[in-house]
Structure formats: C-alpha cells, structure tokens
Amino acid sequence: MGKRTLKKTLITLTTVAVVGLGSTLFTGTTHAETVQELKTKQSEIQQDREALLAKLTDAEGQMADLLIELETLNEKIEELDAAMVENQKQMDKIKTSIADKESEIDALEEEIVKLEEAIEARFEILKERAVSYQQNGGEISYLEVIFGSKNFGDFISRVSAVNKITESDADLMKKQEEDKKAVEEKKTAVISKLDELKDMEVELEGVLALIDEQKAENESRKEELEMKQEDIIALKENLQLEDSQLASLEQDVKASLRAAIDPAPAVAVASATVGEADSSESGGKLEALSKKTSSARPAASGNISTAINAGFSHLGTPYVWAGKSPSGFDCSGFVSWAFAQAGISIPSSTSQLSSFGTKVSASNMQPGDIVFFNTYKTNGHVGIYLGGGKFIGAQNSTGLAVADMSSGYWAGKFNGHVRSVK
Numbered sequence: 001m002g003k004r005t006l007k008k009t010l011i012t013l014t015t016v017a018v019v020g021l022g023s024t025l026f027t028g029t030t031h032a033e034t035v036q037e038l039k040t041k042q043s044e045i046q047q048d049r050e051a052l053l054a055k056l057t058d059a060e061g062q063m064a065d066l067l068i069e070l071e072t073l074n075e076k077i078e079e080l081d082a083a084m085v086e087n088q089k090q091m092d093k094i095k096t097s098i099a100d101k102e103s104e105i106d107a108l109e110e111e112i113v114k115l116e117e118a119i120e121a122r123f124e125i126l127k128e129r130a131v132s133y134q135q136n137g138g139e140i141s142y143l144e145v146i147f148g149s150k151n152f153g154d155f156i157s158r159v160s161a162v163n164k165i166t167e168s169d170a171d172l173m174k175k176q177e178e179d180k181k182a183v184e185e186k187k188t189a190v191i192s193k194l195d196e197l198k199d200m201e202v203e204l205e206g207v208l209a210l211i212d213e214q215k216a217e218n219e220s221r222k223e224e225l226e227m228k229q230e231d232i233i234a235l236k237e238n239l240q241l242e243d244s245q246l247a248s249l250e251q252d253v254k255a256s257l258r259a260a261i262d263p264a265p266a267v268a269v270a271s272a273t274v275g276e277a278d279s280s281e282s283g284g285k286l287e288a289l290s291k292k293t294s295s296a297r298p299a300a301s302g303n304i305s306t307a308i309n310a311g312f313s314h315l316g317t318p319y320v321w322a323g324k325s326p327s328g329f330d331c332s333g334f335v336s337w338a339f340a341q342a343g344i345s346i347p348s349s350t351s352q353l354s355s356f357g358t359k360v361s362a363s364n365m366q367p368g369d370i371v372f373f374n375t376y377k378t379n380g381h382v383g384i385y386l387g388g389g390k391f392i393g394a395q396n397s398t399g400l401a402v403a404d405m406s407s408g409y410w411a412g413k414f415n416g417h418v419r420s421v422k
Contacts, residue, residue, distance in 0.1 A: 038257045045250045052243045056236060063232050066225055073222045080215045087211065091204045094197055101194040108187040115180040122173050244376045252397030255409040259398075304368035304422060306342035308384060311392050317400040324348055329394035331382050335370060338384060339421065346421055354379040357421040365418045371405065373413035381413065
C-alpha cells in the first residue's frame with residue numbers, strides 16, 4: 001500500500017471512528033433526553049475539541065520544526081553537490097596531468113634509449129679507428145699515417161687531421177653523455193611530479209568518497225523527514241476532520257438543547273397529528289405544517305403527502321450511519337426510504353440527491369421538497385420540507401425528528417438549495 005493510499009485509509013478510518021463516536025454519544029438515545037444529559041454531552045464534546053486543538057497546535061509546531069530542518073538539509077545537499085562538482089573538476093585535471101606525465105616519461109625513456117644507442121655506436125667507431133690505427137698486417141697504423149708524410153707541412157696536416165677526428169669523436173661522445181644525463185634528470189623530475197599527482201589523486205578520491213557519503217546520509221535523513229511530513233499532514237487532516245465532525249455534533253446538541261428548553265411548535269403539531277386515525281390523516285398533517293407555504297406552486301400530490309408523513313410514526317428512530325430503514329436512518333437514507341413508501345424511487349446519497357429532480361427557489365419551496373444544509377461539507381445534510389419553516393430528517397444528535405429551519409442552528413446551515421421530485 002502506498003503512502004498516499006495509507007493516508008486516505010487513515011482519514012477514512014478516522015471518519016468512521018468519529019461517526020462511531022457520534023453514534024455512541026448521540027444515536028443510542030431518543031429525542032427525549034434531559035437538558036442535563038444534553039449539557040453533559042455538550043461539555044464532553046467541547047473537551048474533546050479542546051484536546052484536538054492542542055494536538056493540532058502540537059502538529060503545527062512539529063511541522064514548522066520539520067520544514068526548517070528540511071530547508072537546512074536541502075542547503076547542505078546543494079553545498080555538497082557544488083563541492084562534488086568542483087572536486088570532480090580537479091580530479092579530471094589531475095587525471096589528465098597524470099596521463100600527460102606518463103606519456104612524457106615514455107617519450108623520455110625512448111629518447112634515453114636512442115642516446116644510449118648513439119653513444120654505443122660512436123664508441124664502437126672510435127674503438128674500430130683505434131684498432132685500425134694500431135693494427136699490423138696491411139693496415140696503416142696511426143704512426144704510419146703521421147710518418148708517411150712527404151714533407152713537414154704534410155706531416156703537420158696529417159697530425160692535425162688525426163687530432164681533429166679524435167677530438168670530434170670525443171666531443172660528440174661527451175655531448176651525448178651530457179644529453180643522456182639531462183634526459184635522465186628530466187625523467188627523474190617528471191617521475192617526481194607524477195608521484196605528486198598520484199598522491200593528490202588518492203587524496204581527492206578520499207574527499208569525493210567522503211562528500212558522497214555525507215550526501216547519502218543527508219538524502220536518507222531528508223527521505224525520513226519527508227515521510228514524517230506525510231505523517232504529520234495526514235495527522236492534521238485527521239484531526240481537522242475529527243474537529244469538523246465534533247463541531248457538527250456540538251451544533252446538533254445545541255439545537256437539541258434549545259428544543260428541550262423551548263420545544264418547537266411544529267413538533268407539537270406533528271405529535272398531535274400522529275395520533276389521528278381517520279382517512280384524511282395525511283392531508284391534516286400537511287395542512288397544519290404548511291400554513292406559511294407559498295401558493296405559487298401546486299399543492300403536494302397524494303404520493304408526495306405519503307412521503308412527507310411516512311416518518312412521523314418513526315420519530316426518535318436513532319441515527320445510524322448509512323441506515324436506510326426504520327431500524328436506523330442517516331439523513332439521505334431516511335429521505336430515500338420516505339419517498340420509497342410513496343412508490344417514488346430516488347437516490348440515497350446527499351451528493352446524488354443534490355442534483356436529482358428539479359431545482360426550485362427557497363422562496364417557492366413546498367412540502368415534499370428536499371432541502372439541503374451545509375454541515376461538515378456543502379450539502380452535507382438533507383431532509384424533507386414540511387412547510388411552516390419546518391423539516392423532518394434524521395439528525396445524528398436526536399435521531400429522526402422535526403426541526404426548525406427558519407431560526408437557530410438549522411437556519412444558519414440552510415444554504416437555499418432545494419430540489420423538487422414532482
């Protein structure tokens with residue numbers, strides 16, 4: 001299960017838990033609760049909401065601390081990324097320099113080999129000349145070259161030539177030896193530089209590894225914080241949902257308190273008409289509850305009257321989440337059930353009911369119209385209009401009851417959205 005799915009599941013479970021709380025506190029009793037019992041429930045709800053507010057405040061504090069730490073971590077990660085880039089550039093330069101020095105050493109070694117070969121060749125030439133000058137048997141010796149001169153001038157020339165050849169060979173060998181020494185010294189310097197570069201390479205490799213390790217630690221911590229952030233967001237949503245549900249329950253209790261202290265006249269009328277048992281029973285109830293209704297639209301038909309009056313014999317039925325029968329109703333379940341008693345099929349959810357039938361203005365609504373209220377959400381509660389500013393519906397605090405929508409709590413929640421199923 002993904003984190004997002006888990007969060008939705010948590011919210012759903014919380015909703016069920018809150019509804020369960022409402023059922024435990026409010027739907028297990030009837031509309032005949034005492035004022036003291038309602039005041040006790042109101043106090044319990046207020047205490048629960050105060051506890052939720054404290055948890056929300058704590059969650060907000062945790063979120064603020066978490067966001068600061070996340071921002072700090074992001075800055076550190078950015079700094080490490082920049083350091084990694086710069087150090088990698090240095091590493092690339094060092095590797096290039098190492099490759100250049102290794103190529104330079106290879107070239108110097110080849111040069112040294114060539115110089116050694118040249119020195120060796122020159123040495124062989126000198127050796128052969130010395131042997132040639134001094135060997136016997138048909139070959140001219142060094143002295144024969146000198147003493148074979150025809151005159152003194154020729155003698156001087158021959159001596160000079162021999163000396164020049166000898167000195168030239170000697171100078172060449174000396175120069176080659178010096179060149180070899182210079183190349184070897186250069187090779188030694190390059191090797192020293194290469195060793196230095198390799199030491200720098202090892203050091204940079206360690207730096208890059210350390211940066212990578214630090215970044216991995218920060219990324220891991222960032223992931224932990226982001227998961228914690230998801231948890232806190234889910235917790236806040238759950239707490240806000242709980243508070244919304246408790247606020248709705250609190251308003252229901254307040255409405256019940258007002259009704260208990262000063263019962264609405266419509267309830268008394270409804271209770272009186274329930275006891276009537278003649279053939280005009282439905283028409284009598286409708287007439288009593290519709291004195292203030294606009295006459296711009298036709299009066300309710302017989303089927304609509306049946307739907308209007310279907311719930312009077314079940315007043316006080318407890319509120320049950322998703323309930324659709326006299327054993328327990330929720331608001332949309334009751335409306336759907338009531339119209340079903342009149343042979344009229346309509347949806348059983350507030351969202352579907354809000355777009356079902358024909359929209360009419362609140363100033364022109366008549367008994368049998370479906371009226372909507374903004375409670376925990378837009379069009380979150382629904383009931384059947386009775387006329388005279390009253391409606392019948394399944395309230396989660398009092399169960400199925402007649403309530404006043406022209407003043408008090410329900411007047412504040414009525415949003416003017418009205419649908420006619422006729």
